[in-house]
Amino acid sequence: MPAVNKVVGRNARRREGPDKLCGVAKYVDDHALPGCLFGATLRSTIACGRIRSVTLDPAFPWHEYVVVTADDIPGANYVALIENDQPLLAKDRVRHLMEPILLVAHGARAKAYAALAHVRVEYEEEAPLLDPEQSKTVFKTFHIERGAVEAALAAAAVVVEGEYRLPHQEQAYIETNGAAAWFEADGTLVTLGSLQCPHYVVKALKAAFGLPEEKVRVIQAVTGGGFGGKEEYPNVICAHAGLLARKAGRPVKIIYDRHEDMAATTKRHPALVRFRSGATRDGRLVGQDVEILMDGGAYVTLSPVVLSRGTLHATGPYDCPNVRIRSRVVATNTPPNGAFRGFGAPQTLFAAEMQMERLAQKLGIDPLTIRRRNAIQAGSTLPVGQTLRESVGARQALEACAKRSAYARRARECTRWNRSPRRPSWRGIGLALVHHGAGFTGSGELYLGSRAAVTLTRDGELRVLSGSTEFGQGTTTLFSQIVAETLGVPLELVTVETPDTARVPNSGPTVASRTCMMVGRLLREAALELRAAVTASKSPFPDTQPALKAAARKLCGDAPAKRFEAVYRKPDWVSWDDKSYTGDAYEAYSYGAMAVELEIDKATFETAIRGVWIAADIGTVIHPLFAEGQVIGGATQGLGYALLESTLYEGGVMKNARFTDYTIPTTLDTPRMDVVFVPSPYSLGPFGAKGVGELPMDFPAPAVAAAVRHAISRFVDTLPITPERIASALGKDAAA
Amino acid sequence: MRIRFTVNGKLRSYSGSGMKRLLDVLREDLSLPGTKEGCGEGECGACTVLLDGQAVVSCLVPVAQVAGRRVKTVESLGRPDRLGPLQEAFLAEGAAQCGICTPGMLMTASAYVQRGGRADDGAIRRELAGNLCRCTGYQHIVSAVQKAARRGTARRTRRRA
16 A cells, blocks of 8 residues: 555546536436337325226227336336335235326327326225334344343333324435336347446346346446435336336337326335333443334335344444343335435434433533443444444544533533523534445445456557446545545546446445445456556556556557456354344444534424534545535535424325425525544554445434434424424424 | 527527427437436526526526527536536536536536626525435535635636736
8 A cells, every 4th residue: 555645535527527516527417318208107096905906098099109007018017126015016905095007108298298198097995004103014123132221221210101193204315217228139138227226137137128137237327316215216117117128129219207207106104112211320321221113115125134234333332231132023004114314323322312312411511421321432332242343433533522522611511501591593513423334235245245456458458347336425536536545546537337247247236335335345356456467566556658568568469458356255253143133233433422402493493504514434535525515415405404404204105296396405405514534543444444325314303303403492202393393392382 | 488598608490399308408409418417407507507697597498588698508617537527626626526516516617607696605605405316425516616616716816917
């Protein structure tokens, strides 16, 4: 490793930035495909029941349209994922409102949608199950136990109990879900889509079309945001576009409008978390008993893994010898919930942090001190029995956050402010401390067996080949930095291949805060192999275009390129038992602390944020500006979750499925944030880096709720904390 | 219906329904896909263009309304190898992540900078409040516009001197 980083740790220009800034970057709907038809989806208008018949209006000119039903599926009628329970197109019964039943395509987009009105579906309606507490259909359960929790709680000096309700949350990427598909002359199905995980789509298309892997090709178009919302859902829309394209014999594009995207696609899982926590008189945790219920919606999708991550993070970044976590995710007749940044952890960490607030209040210890007394450090053991070896920056994050926010002083000032009844507002400051594991859980990375490669072409071009996708995080720039730094070449000499499954290896999905730490590590290994093949160990790698070209000629001989691929190898010390759910859940965790000061208007109960301070340990920071962008952007989504984003479900579907009625933070709802990194490098991360994407989603909601508690001396345990909820916590009628 | 109007300095003509959204005319008829659709109801601002120098959401403008007027889209601001000053500021400050809100954000910001908007955090936030971004949390966008506004002020000051 060079003594001085030339590329890593610097704010390189976003590689694809100029194209995006000039409007020439091509998102899926920007691709003009000759002869392309537009697809529309007929969706269930009931939440549960049998489909008695589907009838096409005989007076309608259907010969001008392409129509696809379940009977047109050449392979298996399911969306291949964890369980194959979700039909691509419902045939006999529907299990949620907005479930796809039939597809129509036409050369004019508006005509395709208008045609849907000429299809009649008759149902035998059944009473839908909408309350997860009543559901008997359990998708997955976990039970983690360490120590003797009942005995510990019985002996604890204080015990606090809480019940927390977390709502659906919409990913609200600004580009809706969309895909295009066509068949090549040799029978290869090609899909081009707005998506995070091209190889997931390959798996789904193989099953749906009965095609071998080499006849399926998935290309990621420039993708306008994902946040998990384009992790598994593209399996559905890409397959639908493919089915229409197969029948039409022409390319077909499906682009959802905002309403359809919000009403039909996945959301963050709603959760109910019941929590008992016991501590000693001086605030040390002795027992934590957690029960988690998540609403999976009508089909399994990724619910078991979302529940897993929620379960594994459920007691927060705290030492506690006696822990029991029991969790389950169940079915309801609502559109399936799925991946969303944080992936189950924001729900449970909210509960864990509010328990710390309750303990602090009951013990008369301030919220900073109680966290100091319990925060994990190297050597701490988590509920799954994982003893943390290194790179544990929880305490550093907490201290940096407390210092930069002047937490103690502001807390005193808020308390003083609130003492005077003449003030027009209440003020409060809240703290939250969280951890977030990077990469797939437990043996997940081993099953994935991710691969990534670096290629040197005969013309001296260095290319990064990976299935990891860019959708704003900065993947492309980050990977260029890691490879350039490893080789000691200028950034400009490295290019990153578009994720196209015909060209790139399967690097696993672009999820779970794993891109930098896991795939970045593979790229560093591949680059080191390339380096060793080109130069003797001590001599410098050719770092100009002509020198690189000369070296490439020598290396490649007559071959057009030489490829160096790295495959994930489990570090020796990592051990995990899927049966008992114990062991090293994640190789490394990132840590973050947030302080938020806010003000609540005494007349309207509206909340205004006065300041936000964040400190995070994400290991070595490869690109400080992008990392800060991830933190501020994620924290903004978290502030939306905390204060604004209300999904209104009626009869089993989101009624306010549009931006007019579902409010996400604007510039005016978002304060300027103070962000600082306190790196505890991870020895096996590339240059010491860990994960950053999800962490900032975890801390805003509990920090806000803690600040609200400080302001009004009441707990609000249901999100979002709207003026109505504040009024009701104060025992006031909001309508009065 | 035949409608003539200026797009990015060039006279263009469109034949068809006058009720077609300006957004669709730009993307489909004039092959300018830089302008994006985010919600189709004027809430997100992704489709913002300038109409006679004023920022408007092109998803709510029937093309008949632009007859004889000047439309400016993101394609007018620069090229990837020759970015305009506002685009340079966006790039340097990390103001574009996924990029889908960027064209609309740039157009709103360019109207602000052009009319001499101040480099004031609050004023810029008020100006950009109609443009949603789900990636950045806006901070880097506001910083970029501040940078461009400062540069705009400096240029005007030089010109006066």
